[in-house]
Amino acid sequence: MKFSEITESARFTLESLNSNKLRSLLTTLGVVIGIVFVILMGWLLEGLDTALEKSINVIGTDMIYIDKWNWSGGANWREYMSRKDINYKQAAEFCRTAITPEIAMPTVQKWGATVQYKNQTISGISVQGVPAEYAFTAAGTVTDGRFFSRAEDGFNAKVVVIGYNVANTLFPKGDAIGKEIKIRGRKFEIIGIVEKRGTFILDFIDNQVYIPLHTFFGIFGTSGRSLSIAIKAGSETNMENVRLEAIGLMRQIRNNKPGQPEDFSLNESQMFRDEVSALRMSTWGVGIGLVSLSFFVGIIGITNIMFVSVTERTKEIGIRKALGAKRSSILLQFLMEAAALCFVGALIAFAFCSAVIALAVKIFFSDSDYLTSYVPPQLLVTASIVSIIVGVLAGLIPAIRAARMKPVDALRYE
């Protein structure tokens, strides 16, 4: 293949597309739809991944929570229900005894509480009772104000650190610090706001409020609720040591006999990967189905129009062959044309997706920080390559037919 033939083919391709604008546009529609699905699917998957990473970081990659429940074990809830609660005495003993973690602390929560500010109320709030050390975990990072101190925990101070959504709903002007809200009829002073961390995976996390552990017990009591033990390993390399010690120590505290399964669960942020991978798979499945279907239709359309183009230009093929064009030259010319047709389709799809994505983010996901408002650049590259491959596939049979024409027959064609 000579370079001059390649540039010549490219030139003729552009002229050919240009002279059949409407036809090219209609032909490429199937490919446009296919590429649109490729881009939208890629965009959603990337959003999912971002959401996943954010969620994992919210909880902290070096965190282990010992609970009565297993976070990802929805199907076995009966078994978890029947487990004995982890009481304060057990949690405190664990935290006192464990030596591998950087921090280990008991936490406790009350779901479905109501928070009131003046005459506004929000329900469905989870109240977390945590010690002051919670400030050193990823989940306790305060953007505004401060976390409560050990002293405040010690004398049951009525102070509260509120989640992002709570702050946003009750104090849209951003003046929450120093205000008083009521939890279970008790007044609490707001001293801090936790940064926004939730995505659709952990959306409840921004609807939490944090009060000192002992204040919590004072208001909600200690009986009838199972505590969590929040453990910060300090580093990911220390996780395995912590896991081993946590299981051993907890079995001992909970009197699990040798050979008997544990009656508690170790939960880690990595468990969200399973949840997300199911979502990923279904997005993939639907996406691949739609993509293949539209490419199938698109390829048929392009193959068809390329047959028309080859027939229309039989005479031209004859002339070119008489002037010395080899089979490969003719093949290249028509493959290039089909590929260019699909590439134009890809360009249209980029424009369309950019508009749709920008609009969708603006209208439906305006507060999402995991979906990008533009088409991710690597998807442009992928879609371009895919479009060219589709074009070559679609153009192959017509191009071979063109290349194989006998010059004498092609020249005679009128």
Place this chain on the structure above:
Amino acid sequence: MTSEQPIIHIENVEKIYTMGGERLYALRDVSLNIFPNEYVAIMGPSGSGKSTLMNILGCLDTPSSGRYLFNGLDVKSMSDAELAEIRNKEIGFVFQTFNLLARASSVRNVELPLVYAGTKRSKRHELAEKAMRSVGLSDRMEHKPNELSGGQRQRVAIARALVTNPSIILADEPTGNLDSKTGNDIMNLFDNLWKAGNTIILVTHEEIIARFARRIIRIRDGGIESDMPNEVEDSAHSDAA
């Protein structure tokens, strides 16, 4: 002249088409030699087989049997790509219907054979310009075929045939779509090309056009009826002048 190697040597060439189980002889037992700087007219009525002969001579088609040596090389054993290369480098075609690419300017039409020869862009343009000048169209380089008259289109086609400096120029009814005045101009152009050293094969059914050539081969029913020098050439040329 006859002591040189012929450009074209065909021997007992036959072309047979099978139609509905019946064998039709388009050419039977044709033998001829064409030497450098000859000006040959192949004459015959339509259906005589002269177009088939031209297609075979131009390597657009292959004979069913017989021998064809082009510059001493056996055409029958050549691959498709080798035939394309012969057409590209050794043969310049001029057709009755001009056969220019409608979408391309004159100069790009002329450049096309050089594109397939792999000539560099700047060199291509230089050679195309030279060929356009030699047919008197250096002021029509960027015109598209539909912006040119019939005579000008045929001149572009001749420039295209000349641009690779081929061994032979093969012209199939080159004046068939032109009025007689313009046709005469084109025939004078061929005459000049012949005088400049080119080898020309002219296919025509018109006696008056054939008379421009220096040798006339008459074809009838797929065979050569006569092959002789053109004894009236001088009078034909004085007519044209």
